């Protein structure tokens with residue numbers, strides 16, 4: 001019997017299966033506002049149990065990339081309503097990923113008056129694409145003041161309320177892949193000497209305060225968090241205390257009780273593997289739903305579920321390329337290969353035009 005294709009629950013929600021569409025930035029939100037094309041794209045993939053949206057900024061300051069959506073204006077709330085109203089009748093539940101890019105940003109991608117912020121004034125190695133001038137080095141962020149930190153926490157809480165107003169079943173905090181929350185956790189990007197820097201109890205403070213604030217705003221059953229222990233994406237090197245630091249986070253997050261933790265393992269994309277001991281720590285310490293993501297085909301998904309290693313499996317690139325991934329995996333049909341050249345380009349090409357199986 002397939003576990004992957006059987007119903008389950010996520011907090012109070014019933015999911016039609018255990019397959020999650022992973023968050024995928026697609027850069028189709030012209031003017032940072034979701035639109036009909038995006039509603040069509042997500043609706044095509046609504047046979048998932050849960051769809052997690054692309055990274056969506058809670059603040060003008062968090063819009064590091066070109067054409068990514070936000071959830072801080074009325075137009076954005078209205079745009080996202082189009083999306084949830086297209087998806088929900090087709091069966092999937094939907095969480096919005098809140099992504100504040102922090103220092104993974106260039107001012108050319110930000111609206112007037114917005115600021116590139118980070119825990120410390122340390123730039124990430126690497127380049128950022130801008131529509132105006134092509135690739136540019138990542139900006140040196142302004143080190144956030146205590147006021148900036150309070151403001152950002154309030155923006156996350158308001159964004160969570162806005163997501164619920166737009167019809168989402170919940171939000172996922174993007175605590176992974178080198179964005180603002182992880183920038184605070186990691187000692188290479190966080191060089192602060194105040195109560196937000198130094199020991200892990202301090203480096204974890206921002207992410208835990210954000211978690212507490214969004215739970216206060218919309219309730220713990222509507223809040224998940226994505227983490228990437230041992231992830232190196234966006235200039236986040238491995239350091240000796242990594243496993244102990246993330247074990248601390250697992251314990252503290254369990255005390256707040258968000259509905260899920262979503263673990264990233266990007267070793268199938270060439271990143272260092274996440275040690276099995278790290279994953280096992282999350283499984284034993286965190287008592288609610290655990291999502292695995294990274295490199296799953298149907299066999300690996302079924303075996304991880306059957307072994308009880310996780311409760312749900314998130315799939316990124318194959319969902320991007322196969323709107324009907326559930327039907328294809330159920331029937332054993334071949335899958336379309338993702339076209340990397342259209343991952344981040346505007347318009348429908350490589351977005352809403354992947355072929356589906358004939359009925």
Ligand SMILES: Cc1cc2nc3c(=O)[nH]c(=O)nc-3n(C[C@H](O)[C@H](O)[C@H](O)COP(=O)(O)O)c2cc1C
Pocket residue numbers: 022023024025026053054055097099174176177226264266268293294295296314315316317318343
């Ligand atoms: C085009 C693209 C965009 C992505 N955007 C995001 C994002 O916005 N937020 C996030 O947490 N991860 C993002 N990821 C990572 C995916 O969610 C996922 O972890 C990764 O693709 C590995 O899973 P897979 O092997 O099933 O593709 C992105 C990946 C790709 C390929």
